[in-house]
Structure formats: structure tokens, C-alpha cells
Amino acid sequence: MNRIKEYFIRKKSEYAGSHRSYSIQMTISISFTIVSVCSVCFLSIMLYQQFVNKTKDITIERTEQVLNQTAINLEDYLRNMRRISDAMYYTVIKDKDLGYESMGEEMNLLYEANKDNLISIACYTNEGMLVAAAPVANQKENLNVTQREWFREAVGQMENFHFSTPHVQNLFDDPSYRYYWVISLSRAVELTSNGKSALGVLLVDMNYSSIEQLLSKANKDNSSEYLYLMDSSGEIIYHPRQKLIYADLYQENNLEAVRYDDGSHEEVFDGERRLITVKTISYTGWKIVSVTPMTSFQMGITDMRFFMIMLMALSLLTVVVINQLVSAQIAKPLQKLNVSVKEWETGNLNSDIYVGGPVEVEHLGRALRATVEQIRQMMQDILVEQEEKRKSELDALQSQINPHFLYNTLDSIVWMIEGERYQEAVFMVTQLASLFRISLSRGRTVISVEDELKHAGNYMNIQMVRYKDVFDVRFEIDPEILCCCTMKLVVQPLLENAIYYGVECMDGEGEILVKGYRQDDDIYIEVKDNGLGMPEEEVSQLLKENHRVRKRGSGVGLMNVHNRIQLCFGELYGLEIESAPDEGTTVRIHLPYICYSEKMRDKLEAGKQQR
């Protein structure tokens, strides 16, 4: 039980999994098609069943009509035969005294009038002697008609007509070798001879062909339905396959059918289900039986079955095509919306969200578009905010000029003036002015490498005055990079560090090398000193956020410079530090090769040039 449950759960999840992958068009199309197929199949089956039932009803009705009509025709025929017999008896035999009158002429007249249906009319005495016959013919020799069944029955039941089963007439000699199948209608008659009454038998031999024709009309079509006629004891009088039955090549269920009452019955004969309709002919007790094999209902509608299948298939074809078109029409706006959303998902924030289709989809599109617009606006706001934040951070960083440096420099100038070293004082003031001019740069954050190096030079000139002969400084700058963009105040802090942490205490042996060069699309500005250096662990901590050591100098630390470069040019750029104890330190500024122009400067300051 658990296994079954698990199986169904698994199947369900599989189905759910697979179902998810269907497109909306496919889902609509499959749903519509399933509903359509079911409807068409149901309708077709119902129609077919209805048709089968109707056909069956019509067949039964038609069979009964044919049966009734045949019965009426047969009754007419037999009534006509009885009338002939009556006419012969009441208008001829009863009026004649055979002692001196003959009935031959009247008998012949009656025969001639009905010869299409008759083979002969004959009248016999009770002893079997022929009284008269029409047509006139020689009676066979040594004939004893009293032993014939028709004779015995007529004499046995005098008040009735007697109809025999079909037999070959064996009364008269026909030199043309003709033998006739007849049905004998016999009755007892009262013969008058010389005023005396005597019993006799009147025989009317009906031509079997007439009955055969009458019944074969009902069996004309080639269907498997047929009619047959039997007497009250089940003896077959007519059957469309009579000769086959006589030759034992075919069998009929007549002995069973004779027991059926009038009406329809179902039976199984010879492995075949059949519908039997029985109608009894009045007076004779003969029965007409209609046989309709059940398979004939099916056979007659085989064409209809194929036609229904074809109709169903064509309907399905039409429905499937229409379903496709309708589902495509319904799904199209959703698919368009989906495509525009997917495009937006891939990062195209300017993607135009589709708005169209039915009201619901249009509403969805509008809502989505508004949402996207809101998101875009929010992202823009965030960017602006970030830029603002970046700028304010930059401003804050740039404003971190150590006031100590300014105080020391101004102090040095005071000492120079007091010592009447006016030339030097003027130089210092000039350098300081230049330094501040570049530091301010009218509020710009991006300047040319040339200005930055000039700023560095100013700074070093001031420091060289202060630290006379303590260290030496050299600038080796590739002129190619002078026109490039850089953040302002990036070299000066490095020089400051090189002085304070590198060469300050080296008593004239200190050297600082400022080297600028281009490598591919990048430019590098190195500040190299031969000072004390530092261990590797310390180097690795220098550019970390929490490592802020401000002992002396301008206060603009390495971290500050590094962050500013990255904020402006991206994380690929910034500072690289190489150092080893007693071997000096090299701090390398890595910048992209971007030629300085006002436009480029504005772009970089707006934060749009990040790689």
C-alpha cells in the first residue's frame, strides 16, 4: 500500500515537474485538445450508437412490413385458390348431375381463367375414379389416388380445405417431360349422379412457382435477411435456399421456429444470433418466418462506421488546428510580455516591458512596467546617493591635510624671515601657495599627472628646505604619462610617508625616487625610498581598512589614497606596496591610461569611467 502511495506521489511530482516546463500555449492547446477529443469522441460514439439503433429499428420495421405485405399477398393468393375451389364446387359440381352431365367445360373455363396460378383442377369419386380434369390430360396408368395424402385428408376432414406441402404432381402424363411442383388444395365434395349423392374429392393443384415468385420478391435484395415459409408442422414450403436444404448443404431452424408465436424472437442457430419474426397465415396455419442475422445490422453500417471515424478524424484535425491558432492568439501577448521580462532579467534595465493583448495581460504589463520604472528610479537614486556618498567621502579624505605640516612650514618661513633669508622665504611661500593651489584645484578631484607631480614637487621643495641634506629626491617621469588623469593628492602622501617612515633619520644618505612610466594601458607612479623598510606582515596590513596609523605627516594615509583611487577608477587600480626590512619601500600607484581632458575629468568625477 505504501509502495503504491509512493508510486503515485512520485508520478505526481514527475507530472508536476514536467507540467511546469510546458509553455502557456502548449498548456492551453493540450487542454483544449483533450476536451475537444473527448467531446468529439463522445459525440461520435453517441451518434454512431444512435445510428446503429435507428438502423436496427428501421431494419426490423422494414422486415415486419415486408413480412406483413408478403403475408397479405399470400393470403390473397390462397383465398383466391379457395374461391376457385368454391366456385368449382358451388357453381359447377353442385349444379351437375354426373349421370347425364359433364362438368368438363366449366372446369376448363375456370382453369383457363386462372391458369397462371394453377396446374390442374380435378375431381375424383370417393373410389378414386377421375370424374373430370382440366386441362384435359391422360391420367397415369395404375394410379391409386385414394392413397394420396391430399385425398385422405379431404375425406378425413370433409368440412375443411386442405393445403398440402409442395410435391411433384403425379397424376397426369405430360409427353413434354414436364413435371410440376404443386401445392394441392383438396376438399370433400358431394357428387350427384342420377339423383344420388356420393362423396367425392375436388383437387386444385396450385402452381408452386406462383408461391415461389410471391415469396422470392421479398428476398430480392442481396442482404443476409430472408423470408421462408413453412406449414404448421414445420415442413418447409418455400425457402430461398430450398435446394441447398434438400441437398443437405444448408440447414434451417424451422422445427424450432414453428413453435414460436407470432412476433419477434431472438435465437442462436448454428453459432449465429438471429432475429426471427414469425407471422401466421390465416386458415392454412402456415407460417412466414423472417430471419435477420444480428450481424446484418453491423454489416449494413460498416460504411457508416468508417464514415464516422473519418468525420471524427477530420473534426479533430480542424479542432487541433483551431486550438493551435486560438492558443497562439491567447498566449502571444503573454509570450511577448515574457520575452520583455526575460530581457530585463538579463540586465537590460532599459528593456521596454510589453503592454498589449487582452485587458488582463495589458494590466499585468502596465503594472510590471510601472514596477520596473520604479525599480529603475530607485536604482538611479541609489547610484546618485552612492555618488554623493563617494564624493562626500572623498571630500572628507581630501580635507584630511595634516595641519601640523602647515604649522611647521609656516614656522620655517617665519624663521627664514627673521633670519633675513628673504629669498628662501619667498621660495617657501611660493611653493606653499602652489601646493595649496593644486590641493584645492577649484574643488576638482581629478587632475593631470603633471599637476599632481608638480604638487609633489612643491611639497618636496618645502620639505627639502626643512630637512636640509637629510635625503635626496629624484623625479624620473616618462613625459608620456604627464597628460594622463589621476586623483589629486595621491603622490604627496606617499612622499610624506617616505620621509617620515623611510629616510628622515638617515643623515644624508636617504634617497627618494619618484618614477612614472606607462605599461600597456596602465600607468604607474612609484615612490621608492631606501629607508628602514618593514616586514612583509606589516606590508600586508597597510592597505586594510582597520589599519590606520597616524603618527605624523599630512594625515592622508595609504589607505586613504588607495580607497580614493579605487572609488574613482575601480577596484583593479590602487596602491601596491613592496618592502623589506633595511631595503627600503616602494609604493606603486596603479592607474589606467586615460588622457586628461575636461570632459574626461567630468566623467571621472561623476563616477562613470569605472571599469
Place this chain on the structure above:
Amino acid sequence: MGKNKLYFGCLIAVVLIIIAYASYGMLNRRQNEKLYPVSVIVDNSSSDRWFAFREGLKQASRDYHVQLNIVSTGELSNLEEEKLLIERESENGARGIIVQMCDGNEEEIFAQIQESAGGADVLLVETDVEPEGILPAVIPENYEMGRMIAVSIKEDMQDLTGKKIGILMGHRERLSQKQRLKGFLDEMEDTGVEILWQITDNDNVQNEQLGTAEIIVALENDETERAVDYLVESGTQSCSLYGVGCSEKNVYYLDKKLIKVLIVPNEFHMGYQSVAIIAAKSQDHVLLSQDTMVSFLVVRPEELYEEDNQKLLFPLVQ
């Protein structure tokens, strides 16, 4: 989208297959309703002797959806004439040909007949070819029929010693005649009868010669009629006639007691079976090359109107 197209394509394919199936069903049904043309070539086809045979053919043609063509023939005297007829029927579209061999019985005839028939199936009636089983055949029990004539004679006459018997037979080369004759002679062996003469339909013999026999045995319908004609003409009372036949004339003279015993092959059965067998070929494409034996009746005048006999002897509709 790809899945949708695949699903759509599969569905269309299934629907198209259903349409193809329904179309095939409708066309095939009409094909099945076509009648299977079968031609029948027998000697003197309008003769009364074929009446029951024709009835059998017609009944079977109705039952088995066969379009029957009974070729009008006179007396077929030789094989060449018959081959031409077969060829003509085959060219006219007959798919099956029912033939009564008029002459010869050799094996090579088989090849000639097949050649003339082209693609049509051939079935023999009444007489076979030797060796038996080369062509399918529907034939009476010829040997038994001959033997039953002898048995009937023996029943009628206690002592046959020295009785002079004349035998009238159809074409000597016809296998059916040979078989009937053999059946008769085998049964008559050691009875002391004298076979006075054996006359075939081709022999130009004066009727007077027939009168020399005490018992005339006719092995074929036409020969029985010939003997009847002689007996009626001559008024001979001393000669007993035993024959094979089924024509109304023969039945009439049996009724008149001119014929002592008439052996009547069930020709209705023969006709019906012929068509049934050849029609079965059209359905399952297998035509078994084996003989189908048809029974016969031994009828004496006093038994003529017995129910079973009259059902088989007399045609229902004139």
C-alpha cells in the same frame, strides 16, 4: 515552443493515420463488394441435363458474390475448341473458369489448359484428368455409379449367365466414362454376362445393333436418352435399360418404367460446390488441387416420387 510543435505534429500525424485508415476501410469495402467473375464451359450448355447443375451454379453465385457467365456452347468435340473458349473467357476478364473436359485425360492437358486460362483459376467438373489431383475437380463418384448399375442389374436378375449386355458410353477417352465402365465391369466380373458391344457417342452405329442386347447400360445422360429413343422407336419390350442421367426426359421414361434404374448424380450439388470452391479461392487465394466427390441417387420407377428423391430430381421452378 519546440515541444508544442512536436506535440502538434504528433497529433496531426495520428489524425492523418486515422483518416488514412478510414479511407482504406471504405475503399477496401467497395473492393470487397465487387463480384468475382467466373465462366462456366460445359458441353452443350443449354441441354436439359444441366438444369440442376445450373441451379446449383446460380444459387452459389448468389451466396458467394460471383458474377456467373455460363458460356453458350454446342457440342464440344475437341480440346482445341475448348481451349479457345477458355482463352476467350480469360481475355474477357474471367477470374475463374469451370470446365467440363470434353476430350482426353492426359497430364499434358493440364499445362495446355492452364496456358489458355492465363491467370484465371481452372476447376474441372464431372470429369477429372489423370493423374487425379492435378487440377481441382468436382466430380460424381464415377466408379461407384458404374458399380451401382451392375448391382441394380444383379438385384433385378438372379441369373445373369449368358445375358447379353450392350454398353453405351460417352467419349471413350473421357476419364469419367472410363471410371464408370470400370466400376460396372468390376462388379459384373464372374457373373457370366456377355458384353456384347461397347459403343461411344462418336461411333456411327445403327440403332438395330442396340436391339441385339438384352440389357443396355448407358453410362451418360445423352447415351441413356439415345437408348430411350431407340426403345420408344422400336417398341422393344425385351430389352432392359439401366442408365446414368438426370434430364427430365430420362426421368420421364423412368416414370414410364422404360428405364429400370436411373443413376442420378447430384448435379445441383456439383454446380454449387464448383462455384463455392472457386469463390473460396478469391478470398483466401488458395485453390486446393483435390477432387470433391458428389453423391448420386439410385432411383427405380416406384421410388421416383419418394420425398427425398423428388426433392433432388425435379427442378423446383420450371
